[in-house]
Amino acid sequence: MADPRFFTVAGPYTLASLADIAKASVSDGADMARIFKDVAPLEVAGPDEVSFLDNKKYVAAFQASKAGLCVVSPEMADKAPPGMTLLLAKDPYRAYARIAQAFYPVAAPEPWIAPTACIDSTAKVAPSCRVEPGAVIGAGAEIGERSHVGPNVVIGRGVIIGEDCILGANATVSHAVIGHKVNIYPGARIGQDGFGFAMGAEGHLKVPQLGRVVIGNGVEIGANTTIDRGAGPDTVIGDGCMIDNLVQIGHNVQLGRGCVIVAQVGISGSTRMGDFAAAGGQAGITGHLRIGAGARIAAQAGVMRDVGPGETVGGAPAVPMTEWLRQTAMIGKMARKKG
Structure with a gap:
């Protein structure tokens, strides 16, 4: 489980939903209504968490894992421990990435412009943007909807930045x-x-x-x-x-x-x-x-x-x-x- 001080988990999701998200097939006999609450590495995942196997170096960890659901290639399915539900995918890492994104989506920033931000009067900043303290936005610059301008970012004159962009500090x-x-x-x-x-x-x-x-x-x-x-x-x-x-x-x-x-x-x-x-x-x-x-x-x-x-x-x-x-x-x- 990711540290809740830094990450906010979404969900939970049913097995049926996760199969659709991952674009993967489900192993035989699985309960499609079963609920999963998070993603986790093989070594620490529990029965209500999702993990994955993409590298044969970690087969031993896979076989010892307590994960309730694991994304694997069909070729590795016979190595799963008893009781583990499988999502079968040709590219397990990519399928797992879709699931992880569902549990941890990128949230749109809360709109705000810091009082200490310096924004030229001719710049166009969409109302749904967030501009952090110390940021500088030059004349004629344009910042699209839901973009997040981090602390002390400097955006020069005439720069155009599209929607849903993130500019990290400095x-x-x-x-x-x-x-x-x-x-x-x-x-x-x-x-x-x-x-x-x-x-x-x-x-x-x-x-x-x-x-x-x-x-x-x-x-x-x-x-x-x-x-x-x-x-x-x-x-x-x-x-x-x-x-x-x-x-x-x-x-x-x-x-x-x-x-x-x-x-x-x-x-x-x-x-x-x-x-x-x-x-x-x-x-x-x-x-x-x-x-x-x-x-x-x-x-x-x-x-x-x-x-x-x-x-x-x-x-x-x-x-x-x-x-x-x-x-x-x-x-x-x-x-x-x-x-």
Whole structure:
């Protein structure tokens, strides 16, 4: 059970309702009217709680669990302990996510504007918004319905933020157009100058950064992540992208729909990533590359060339994953022989 000081549980829900929410089928003989009150990990879940199994490493915990209901793949159903009801789903983690969202929905903010917020007279803040103490909203900015502007957030002149957005404490946003249901975590920096200058012996000459940051719907941007505005073309973050903490995205970068960028990744200017491409933690991607749709970049990879659609690469410099694994095995074998 989640700590009630921080989280408010909804429900309870019947098994029939949870099956519909999860888009899963129910194991034979189950009582569809049975009530469940919460979600919990396998190790601590009780008979009126829901858990899940998505990783075979936790089969032992699954077999010992006291959870009343568990979301599993059909292939794992025969390993369930006696008396446990099952929801059977091809993707148990996704099905469980739907259930967890039902028990812990994101509540709309209570409308309020703090007396210490500084809002320009020409800004448009929807009446259902909440603006916390110390926030600054610049001239001509627009904030959509039910959006929540956290403490000390700074929203620059002319910025447009859609409906149902959350801006965490101390985030700053300038030169940006942001869609609906975007979650910007504390300390993120969006829309600042891109790193663009003409180098020369007589001194480096700054190139004006005249683009914007355009962020689609349903995007998450992690704490202390930085997204530079474009130099002339825009920096674009597509619908549904998930960007972790401490990520650096350079000017003119374009991410397609549903890209996943894990912590401490750096993407240099003008690189384009196709729909649903993913980069593992601490990967570095040089500028002006094309990363194809569905491509996968392993953690700590150094990408210096284009990556084709659906290709998986690893290592530094990055090469196809099978080649990288072969190289790593050969180096290990050589080291053992030398020893």
